[in-house]
Structures are given as C-alpha cells and as structure tokens.
Amino acid sequence: MEQRIKKRTVILFIVFMITTLSAVLLFLVWGLNERNIDYNLPRRLVKVAAISLTGCAIATSSLVFQTVTNNRILTPSVMGLDSLFLFMQTLVAFLFGADTLAMTGKYLDFTVSCALMVGFSLILCTVIFNKPGRNLFVLVLVGMVCGSLFSSLSSFMQTLIDPNEYLILQGKMFASFNNVNTSLLFVSTILIGLSLIFVLHTHRKLDVLSLGRENSINLGIHYNGTVTVYLLLISLVVAVSTALVGPINFLGVMVVNLSRQIFKTYRHLHLALGASLLSVTVLVGGQFFVERVFHFNTTVSVLANFVGGIYFIALLLKERRI
Secondary structure, eight states, X not given: OHHHHHHHHHHHHXXXXXXXXXXXXIIISTTOXXXXXXXXXXXXXXXXXXXXXXXXXXXXXXXXXXXXXXXTTOOGGGGTHHHHHHHHHHHHHHHHOHHHHHHSOHHHHXXXXXXXXXXXXXXXXXXIITSTTOOHHHXXXXXXXXXXXXXXXXXXXXXXXXXXXXXXXXXXXXXXXXXXXXXXXXXXXXXXXXXXXXXXXXXXXXXXXTTOHHHHHHTTOOHHHHHHHHHHHHHHHHHHHHHHHOOOOSHHHHHHHHHHHHHOOOOHHHHHHHHHHHHHHHHHHHHHIIIIISTTSSXXXXXXXXXXXXXXXXXXXXXXXX
C-alpha cells in the first residue's frame, strides 16, 4: 500500500512538472524579449491564473459529479447550467439589445449569472432530489430536460435578433481567456478556492460515496444531505467558472478519466489533484494553439470540446465493448 501511494505521489509530481513547464515554456516566456516583456508578461500571468482556476474548477466539479452519480461519462453540464447561462445572456440581448449586454457591469453580470445557476440547482435539489421516492437520476433527467429547453429557447431567440447583435452575443457563447477581468478573477479565486479546499478536506467522504448509495448509508454517510451539499458546491464552482470565462463542456470527462487511467486509484485526493493538473495542461496547450497556430481564428473551448468529444465517444465505445 505504501509503495502504491509513493508511486502515485511520484506520478503526481511528474504531472505537476509537465503542467508547470507547459505553462512557462508554451505560454509565459514564448516570444518575450526586453522590448515587450513589460507589456506582455503581466497580461499572460492573468491568463495563466484564469486558466489554472478554470481548469481546477472543471476537473474537480466533474470528478465530484461523477462520484455522486456513480457514472464516469457525465459532467455537470447535463444539469443544464451552461444552457441556463447562455439562455440568460440571449434573453437579455433579445429583450434589451446586445448593447445592454455589452454595457452591463462585470460585477452585475457575474453576480446575476452565478445566482441564477446556483438558485436553479437549489430548486432542483429541493423540489426533485429531496422528495420521498425520488433519486439522483430523476434529478439528472430533469436537469437534462431543462437544459434542452434552455438551449432550444436560446436558439430560437438567436435566429430572431439582429446579426450585428448576434456577433456581440457570440462572445458569451464560447470560453475565452483573452479578456479576463482581474477584479472578477480575485473574487472567483476566493469562491472556487474555498470550494476546492472543502472537496480536498472531505475527500474520504467521496471515497465512500463512490461505493454507491446503499454502501454509503451502511458506512454511516447521511446520503441525501451529503449529496445535496456536493451538488450545490458543484453548481457554485461551475457557475463561477462559466460566468468568468464561458462554458466548456467535454473537458471534464476527458481529464477525469485520464486521471483515473494514470493513477489507477479510487482515492479522490490523488484523482482531484491529478485531474486538475491535466486540465490546466490541456487548457494551456489549447490556448497556445489558439494564439500561435490558429491566430485567434478559433477559441480554446472549441478545441477542448473537439478533443473531449472524441474522447467521450471513445469512452462510450469502450463501455459498450465491456
């Protein structure tokens, strides 16, 4: 057992070094010289901070969500939170014009977006999950239906608005690290940081929850209350990261399952740290390709969803063979 823990620790250190070198070599110091370092380096540090925060949020929330649902191909996006965010942005542009959306204060937009997404999850947990005779899969199913409804309404309104206003709205539809507000980054770091500390502090509960509902109850876990806390925590983390940079759907599935394959353990302490580092590495690499290869003709979310979608299909085919 001790040898396995030491081996996982060594692997974790190697992944950490790969992540650090990727962030430094591919992003921070690439193309820097004495003429542009004063201008570029501070802005790149902000991007790296946003990438690290978002990567840790996506990886940890996906890991916890897969644990409480006991399903390795689900992400928090099935709850409809990303669709709700896009629906809210589209609704504002449809009713008041995209100029209103562009001129809305960053703090107001951030606060309202987070409040709506967390409030939506709270309603689902209160009305659906905590009712007698209901289980977690009913909640996930209702979330998927609501997400489809929000997406359909968003698509309908997007076809009716002016094309010029749609271009402004399009900036909210894809994750971007190019215009991260530093003041929002500070607030997001506090909220996501506290949430991640709570997850790491209670990682043994997650180890027990991974055994399933009946085994968790037999081992002394207050199942409904514990799962509700984790679901609300997931909602907060996803809401903050989505409101900060935009939605990224399939990245969580990819990095969490890669972490399981690399570390080969059920212990969430190693899985959470490993998945977070892998997520940051993927986002740094994606941002490098966006800026240096595609010259900003695409976004990092498009690349992450493309690679993550392929990996998601591979997982489905693998599960089918098993």
